[in-house]
Amino acid sequence: MTERQAPVTLSDLDRQIINALQGGFPLTDTPYADVAATLGISESALLDRLRAMLDTRVLTRFGPMFQVERMGGRFVLAAMAVPEAQFDVVNAQVNALPEVAHNYRREHAFNMWFVLATETPGGIDAAVARIEADTGLPVYPFPKLKEYFVEMKLKA
Amino acid sequence: METIDAIDRALIVATQGGLPLVSRPYEALGETLGLPAAEVQRRMARLLERGVIRRIGAVPNHYALGYVANGMTVWDVDDAQIDALGEAVGQMPCVTHCYQRPRHLPDWPYNLFAMVHGHDRDEVLAQAELIAQRLGDAVRARDVLFSSRILKKTGLRLVG
Incomplete structure (x- = not known):
């Protein structure tokens, strides 16, 4: 369960690493050494900082980001209106599904918003049915009809 | 495929x-x-x-980076104009994701979703105002849903 994380004070080096590594990590034999060289630091210093930022959850992951739709799967945003008294129980039920890639609480009558990622298109319907059965609450799927823009890169 | x-x-x-x-x-x-x-x-x-791999790199926790206000701005706009409007909103620098999604009437009238991140809520609301100006008369209803907690963030998990 990921609590909302407080902002942390980042060193200039950590900022440089985050800004340099939001994409384009090389497929070379020694990619960390190659990136470290462009930042003017040693390979071990880069690896140490990446480990430290993963440990403190400044980074949630380091590695490839997948677009499941390009391998025949589906991503679908879905929402639920969960009564406050049941929120924690429903949250645990929803998060228990491996198909739930991320989940946010939002301030609205629809207070739970999650993304389902499945390997096959049919997996979405199965996951929705499972959540509705487990929680007894309706799930509102919001499949994207058009994607106009996606570029989740934030300057550190 | x-x-x-x-x-x-x-x-x-x-x-x-x-x-x-x-x-x-x-x-x-x-x-x-x-x-x-x-x-x-x-x-x-x-x-x-x-494109199966979108990119390889670091996924920052945007809260930790100080982007503590994350607003999903949602808009009910004319279906006939939505593609042009969606493309225009998607080009705005404050928008990280922009999609057309289905309405669920009567509970949910909105068909255009634009995600906005800011260092505080006022920054997000100011950005939503810029989007509203760009959309102009095409907007029939609007809302901003702030996230108050990350409940899960693991990304894709294929079952091994």
Whole structure:
């Protein structure tokens, strides 16, 4: 369960690493050494900082980001209106599904918003049915009809 | 739709938690999967080319970076105009994601979703105002849903 994380004070080096590594990590034999060289630091210093930022959850992951739709799967945003008294129980039920890639609480009558990622298109319907059965609450799927823009890169 | 083979799938399962933090990560993956490093690199390059891998790099926790206000701005706009409006809103620098999605009437009248991140709520509301100006008379209803908690953030998980 990921609590909302407080902002942390980042060193200039950590900022440089985050800004340099939001994409384009090389497929070379020694990619960390190659990136470290462009930042003017040693390979071990880069690896140490990446480990430290993963440990403190400044980074949630380091590695490839997948677009499941390009391998025949589906991503679908879905929402639920969960009564406050049941929120924690429903949250645990929803998060228990491996198909739930991320989940946010939002301030609205629809207070739970999650993304389902499945390997096959049919997996979405199965996951929705499972959540509705487990929680007894309706799930509102919001499949994207058009994607106009996606570029989740934030300057550190 | 070109699908992935069993080796690509094993490679995805092996890397979905992250890339090994060792000097030669592709060699390390190759050892796990029984493949030469060069084959791991070739397959990952191919997956990148096909867009199965969007990018390889760091996924920051945007709260930790100080982007503590994350607003999903939602708009009910005329279906006939939505493509032009969606493209225009998607080009705005404050917007990280922009999609057309279905309405669920009567509970949910909104069909255009634009995600906005800011250092505080006022910054997000100011950005929503800029979007409203760009959309102009096409807006029939609007809202901003602030996130108050990350409940889960693991990304894709194929079952091994």
